Amino acid sequence: MVDWGIPIGAGIAFGLGAVGTGFAQSKIGSAGAGTIAERPETFGYMVVLVAIPETLVILGFVVSAMMIIMLK
Amino acid sequence: MATSVNYGYVNARIRGMKSRLLGRELLESLILKPDTDAIITELGKTPYREEIEKAAVQHAGLACIEVALRMDIARTFRKIYSLFKKEMDEKYARILLNRWDVHNIKTILRGKNIHEPSSEILGCLIPAGQLDEATLVELVKQPDVRGVIDLLATWRIIYSLPLTQHFKEYSEKRDLAVMEYALDKFYFAIALDTIRGNTDDDRIMREMVATEIDVTNIRSVLKMIRDRIPIEEAQEFLIPGGAVLDEKRLVLLVKAGTIKDAMKQLAGSPYEFLGQVPEETFKQEKISVFEKELERFLIRKGTGWFFGDPLSIAIAIGYVWAKFTEVTNIRIISRLKMADVAEKIIREELVYV
Numbered sequence: 471m472v473d474w475g476i477p478i479g480a481g482i483a484f485g486l487g488a489v490g491t492g493f494a495q496s497k498i499g500s501a502g503a504g505t506i507a508e509r510p511e512t513f514g515y516m517v518v519l520v521a522i523p524e525t526l527v528i529l530g531f532v533v534s535a536m537m538i539i540m541l542k
Numbered sequence: 543m544a545t546s547v548n549y550g551y552v553n554a555r556i557r558g559m560k561s562r563l564l565g566r567e568l569l570e571s572l573i574l575k576p577d578t579d580a581i582i583t584e585l586g587k588t589p590y591r592e593e594i595e596k597a598a599v600q601h602a603g604l605a606c607i608e609v610a611l612r613m614d615i616a617r618t619f620r621k622i623y624s625l626f627k628k629e630m631d632e633k634y635a636r637i638l639l640n641r642w643d644v645h646n647i648k649t650i651l652r653g654k655n656i657h658e659p660s661s662e663i664l665g666c667l668i669p670a671g672q673l674d675e676a677t678l679v680e681l682v683k684q685p686d687v688r689g690v691i692d693l694l695a696t697w698r699i700i701y702s703l704p705l706t707q708h709f710k711e712y713s714e715k716r717d718l719a720v721m722e723y724a725l726d727k728f729y730f731a732i733a734l735d736t737i738r739g740n741t742d743d744d745r746i747m748r749e750m751v752a753t754e755i756d757v758t759n760i761r762s763v764l765k766m767i768r769d770r771i772p773i774e775e776a777q778e779f780l781i782p783g784g785a786v787l788d789e790k791r792l793v794l795l796v797k798a799g800t801i802k803d804a805m806k807q808l809a810g811s812p813y814e815f816l817g818q819v820p821e822e823t824f825k826q827e828k829i830s831v832f833e834k835e836l837e838r839f840l841i842r843k844g845t846g847w848f849f850g851d852p853l854s855i856a857i858a859i860g861y862v863w864a865k866f867t868e869v870t871n872i873r874i875i876s877r878l879k880m881a882d883v884a885e886k887i888i889r890e891e892l893v894y895v
Contacts (some may be wrong), residue, residue, distance in 0.1 A: 501554040504555040509558045
């Protein structure tokens, strides 16, 4: 019988990380767009700030990958 | 409760705009300039450059600064209005900026009432509300108070309603306060009606509008005491909806009889500072000193909102007041420099935020 527990857990770990990243990036992105509209010289900083929440989804991916690989 | 405004975007833009406001050092350098032309040159190196260049084509000296400041504040506040309009929730911006429509209409009516030249009236206007500069210029061109009200009514501008209703009373008494009071009452009634909701933004706006009502009422009380207006008549000039001072407390202030006694009664309220003005101000009944203190209080209260909730209307309120203060400060510096007033006195007249 197939054990669905591990893939579902991995999916949750990755999915919630992605949702968190999307939420954070939407907020930072809109504020960043506003800032760049007024001060174009801040473009570089804004790219970095928008990219920071990516760590959430990367961590989620790493955790889900570890679950699939190590809990076989 | 959530609102429909994307404050992340709007407030980031407003904060970006705030970062371009002139600092204390620049105001100090303007004070130290020898004449108006040097002030124009200095302003040409600031974010006012574009407006200064446009104004310099047709005007020179003080007129150049005045025109540039008017263009700049009109452009800035229109931008704020458009930011909120794009976010489909411009009611707060409308309340914030319409304050200057009321100020402008009152200034025009006062000017026409005492037959001031149009250029003088125009110099005192702040085209920051929904009435743009072209509209204000047309209003100023009218020969008298009646002409101004008729033109407002022809253009179906809502402020013509209270003015038309009270024009007869004004004609009989020849007292402009009747119409000014009606205009204030009308504006505050609309503002309070618009922000009756339970959102955080409504609460913040209500607090600011209620404070403005308090300040307007205190000004009225001071004038009524000075002019020895009977209490029955005085009650008609009080605007309901203040933050701290309700009608009962305001009546007690009027009943105090002297400005000093009335101001003593404000002890324990946010307006306590009015009781601490120099003693001779009470004796000479100099209302202008109290008005200046109240204006400073309102500016500090308004700009203080900038440190409020970063995802609310508070940031816009703070910016609007900070921008208004900056323009007022530059106006004061340029006018007093023109009149060759000492630098120490100029510094005392400014409000730093």
